Amino acid sequence: MSGQCVITREIAVAEGVFAPGHLGELTQIVPFEMVDAVLAECGAVQQRLRKLPARVVVYLMLAAALFEECGYPAVWSKLTGALGCLPIPKITATALWHARCRLGVRPLRALFDLLRGPASAIRTANAHWAGLLVVAIDGTCLDVPDAPTTRARLGKGSNQYTAASGYPQILLVALVACGTRAVIDAVFGPGTRGESTHAKRLARSLHAGMIVLLDRGLSGNPLLETAADTGAAFLARLSAARKPPVLGRFPDGSFLSRLGRVEVRIIECEITITTTAGRHTGVYRLATTLLDHRRHPAFELVKLYHERWEIESTYFAIKKTMLGRRVLRARTLPGVAQEIYALLTVYQVIRIAIADATETIPGTDPDRASFSVALQAARDQVVQAAGVLAGTVIDLVGAIGQAVLDQLMPARRLRVSPRAVKRPLSRYAYKSLRVDRRTYKATISIDILGEPISP
Template sequence: MPLVQPSGRLTDHIGLGVLSARFHRDLIEEVINRTGCREKRSRRLPAHVMIRYVIAMGLYAQESAEEVMRRLVGGLRAMGSWSDDWEVPTGSAISQARRRLGVAPVRELFDRAAVPVAGSGTKGAWLARRRLMAIDGTSFVVADTSANVERFGRMGSGPAASAYPKVQVTAVVECGSRAVIGAVIGACSTGERTQAADLTPVVEPGMLLLADSGFYSFELFDRFAATGADLAWRVGASVSLGLVRWLPDGSYLALIYRPGLAAERRRRLARTVTDGGEVPADTARLVRVVDYTVPDRHPDGELITVITTIHDPHEVSGVDLATAYHERWEQESAFNEIKSDLRGRGEVVRSKTPDLVEQQMWGLLLAHYAIRALLVDAADEAGYDPDRLSFIRGLRLVRRQVTDQAAISP
């Protein structure tokens, strides 16, 4: 019995298998319309195919351009959906199609699709009805071209400069799922704190945002607190804390100060607030301070100081806050999954131009997000903590689905 050929262009039938539920065709079409990247004439590699292709690059980061495309359409011939006059495009044609697509549609798809995925019953995702989130940064090695060096720079300078240029990524991660829900990509000379200022739109009431001491500044803490989310950020010994009142659980209320205030002014403000006066919002903010040590991890007795916007110890105890703060390491695990499991340990982001580097980075983030969302769905159904499910096994499953049986998009 002859195989029935699909209607329409062959490329209309290219999909991402089990990932299509996260990046469905209607959403991709909306992104294409919003970013104005729809092709003006019929092409072998239209925009919707190239968006899927960029995500597939994240799944097969160590493969050649042609091999990624070959895997993306791998199931079509076996399913009777291969047109005999259609061949996998050359690497040059794929690169041209990527340049036509640009960065905006892939970034827009991430902004639209990457939302928190932990449900109310997801284990390890919540503290006192607050969704645990973390913010942190990392860098990725990119191809050593003059254009990439000019845009992204090298770490260090002179003889100590890194051999390859690097791109800096600062991201907000949902701790319970390890899903990245917001990111900023830029030059490695741009600090995490600078990039973090652009991530306030993804933080909202009902979240508890965790951050290491490298992120603290009065202005940035104040900016994130203004979103309505609660914060629990570590601060270093150099941060001035004006004691206001001790609390029953051993934590205490204190003032943090805008930079530039003289020591005597800070002391007067603390006394005024201790006596019941108002906190002047233009110069200070009232926080709760939790001091603790972790002897097993820091035998020398290193003091860890976390400041939080949750003032009431009856709502969240100091012990619970200290425990929750260490969930911030889920962010490190998420970065490791992207850098080692998806991209490959020690591998270079191989795109030769800055725009294609950024495009490829958004593809990596989209691929990671989709796998993490699938793992959370599976963990919730089985009643497991998502941490118990292997990311590597999830990645292998998705790769098999894309290649073997799910190349037809719904």
């Protein structure tokens, strides 16, 4: 006689038509009360109880950001797949479309505003430098469908072969906490306005106690003045074409100067990267409002600037790990905005779950936590409708955090990889163009240029 094993599981979700409104274990970070409060504040609560209440539609949008490869009907199936014991209404694709239109953009934007932030504590490893929260600003482009409305508003790119090519794109500019890679703030709009114009809107989230890292594309005087006016310090790379005046010398080789109306300290350095493929040397010029060379040595500031690349890891997680380099679903501008806010919100919620988990092991660098592992664990919890309601004892780890802690990556090694086009015209282009895609272990040497003087 063969033995039989019966596994039963209790699912705790909301009642009635609200049952599909969940995000698995991540619902504990985005609870029903938070979503209901946002809907009430935005005046988006349904006037009559429908098959798709507004709260459920919010969670549908968030779940869609978890399952970017699926259409909305498939996302609905994932939300309701484990709820077979409940009377779930049959929903059509048209009904889902109308529900998203009724919801609008404001609730998703308000939800993101509630959740955005550094997701770090004072003790979070590598989140602070010299008592300052390390943040970075940079931009990236997201592809949107080539529909008449998006094309008319956003335009299309061009190349040497045609006047218009590819998909229309929307420019996303974010302020990111380098230690946790959490999004503190984000804005987006047509790329024709430029990164610097959009970046100025992020000044609302800059304040004293921060040091913001800026690439040379964002080092124009207007943006630097805007950043300095907030009380935040900045460390910006300047282009080689700029020749700031020397107003005085510091003992560490840096010098006092002025950019616009901001008094800055300029650090010129030579950085050499050595790998088995050879050596590469470049000269870099950094500007900072940290004028005290004793508290903030030039050499340490040059090392700190490397943290700016953490924002690139943020964009990689959003565009590659979550989106899979796909084009956004929405074909209207309000729909695009709605989808982007959902994407940013879910990314932020996963980062919060990761930060909560790594905080339970003192000294653990959030860099060692795999975003891919957390994303997959979050998807599994949604499909199973697991961990929707928190227990009486609050557990900061949970199934997602435990999956992350069980698969912590080794401490980061110094490696370099040549930059390459992310989406070549042909998958064989790397061979035909002889592009080196290998990653190399590297050693880096930093030499501060200038004329040090005796203190």
